[in-house]
Amino acid sequence: MNFQHTEDRRMLADSLNRFMAEQYGFDVRDRIARSEEGYSRDMWRRFCELGIVGAFFDESAGGFGGDGFDIAVVFEALGRGLVVEPFLDALIVGRALAYAGNDRQREIVAKMIDGAAIAAFAHDEPGSHYELARVTARAARRGDGWVLNGAKGVVRQGEHADVLLVSARTSSGEHDQAGISLFVVPREAKGVHVRGYRMIDGGRAAEVLLEDVTLDADTLVGDEGAGFGTLEQAVGYGLVALASEAVGAMDVAKEHTLEYLRTRKQFGVPIGTFQALQHRMADVLLEIEQARSAAINAAAAVGGAGVERERALSAAKYSIGRIGARVAEESIQLHGGIGMTWELALSHYAKRLVMIDHQLGDEDHHLARYIELGRAPAA
Incomplete structure (x- = not known):
């Protein structure tokens, strides 16, 4: 290919x-x-x-x-x-x-x-533990429309979005894939309460509380109770995006660290000439290339379907989470104390790499998912 x-x-x-x-x-x-x-x-x-x-x-x-x-x-x-x-x-x-x-x-x-x-994606809930099918928010029919109740967490730019894409359960139990429906909810709709806060890696997110939010019939996205398949499709592309974003951030962290090793001197010579630091940096470079390969594999697989697609996506997200944390840690340590300072751009790249791991499922979640999918028959 x-x-x-x-x-x-x-x-x-x-x-x-x-x-x-x-x-x-x-x-x-x-x-x-x-x-x-x-x-x-x-x-x-x-x-x-x-x-x-x-x-x-x-x-x-x-x-x-x-x-x-x-x-x-x-x-x-x-x-x-x-x-x-x-x-x-x-x-x-x-x-x-x-x-x-x-x-x-x-x-x-x-x-x-x-x-x-x-638009903002309002799907995660307190206690959902990254499980895509774990939805406790409820939507009930009222006349020709719907009434939504529930809570959503970590909705990025939830304060300023024009519309929210909200998942809510219209049937079945809170862990079932069946029975999840999606709704387009105007942020200014009556009963939508938004509490914003600052994110550690920059920008803002919000907690969203839905109290008797009344919606028209045409706010339902797709068929009633069939939202999980749509979520899986859309979130899969989100995983590709996060993997690729992480690779871009890793490349910059690598460039900044290499430049520091070439210019920072101890005992009259650049610290990049010290063999121990060279070995650590070589390991980082190899890990970044592995992350790049995982991201490429995910981008190639996302247009497919079934178990192979989902395993490739989880493999990439697991790799990005593990490698991103290592790149962040090594880059900061190789910079010494200055690596932690707000004024240095590197510290912000390190924070972003750590936080990417926690979006759409962390490395532990995706490792477990990868193993579970390996036990499932190929679609």
Whole structure:
């Protein structure tokens, strides 16, 4: 299989990297990440003008990409820039609506592509432990519509999103794959209570409480009770995005650490000449290449289906979690005490690598999932 990027993908990556180098340097990113909003609506629109969100979808959804490698190219670049704008949620929500949404819901995808709308993925719940099918929020029919009740946690940019994609159970038990339904919920809808807070790796997230939220019938995404398949499809692309973002962040952490080893001197010589440090750095470089291979494998598999797809995705997320933590630790230690300081960009890359492990399932969760899927018959 040819893993070389097409010319269109290379051009998109070059445009994105150039834009971030000129307009989204670390000082700008740090100011945005620490702002009251936790992101920049203006930057969101400017990124979208480059075609970033359009690369997430195929032509039928109004985009020009949609392949796993289209997404990988974009998120690797976003990882290099530590971008805090909510592109992961745009990808997951957009893929879900493109996959199962009605015409009105697919208009939201078009608005995100244009930079005119922001959507947030409201699925995780307190105590869900990353289990995709563990949903306790409830949706009940009322007349021609629905009433939602429940709580969602760590909803990134939940304070500022125009709409939320909310999972709720319409039947079956709280651990069952069957009976999960998805709804498009306006953030300003009556009964939606949002409490925002700052994230340790930059930006903001929110706890969302749903109290008797009344919705129209056409807010249901796809068929009633059939939301798990849509979630699995959309979250799979999110895992590819996170793996690729982590690779981009690792590359920058590597570059900063190598530069420090070449310039920091002890006993009159660069510390990079010390054999012990050379061995540690060589191990880091090998681990990063393994992470890159896992991300490539996930991007190649995400367009498939069944057990092979899910195992490749979990393998990549496990690898990224384990390797990301090691790269973060080694980069900081090789920098010495300065590696922990807020003023040094490296410390922010290290925090982001650690936090990526906790999005959409950490390494322990995905290792267990990989083993469990290995026991299942191939689809």
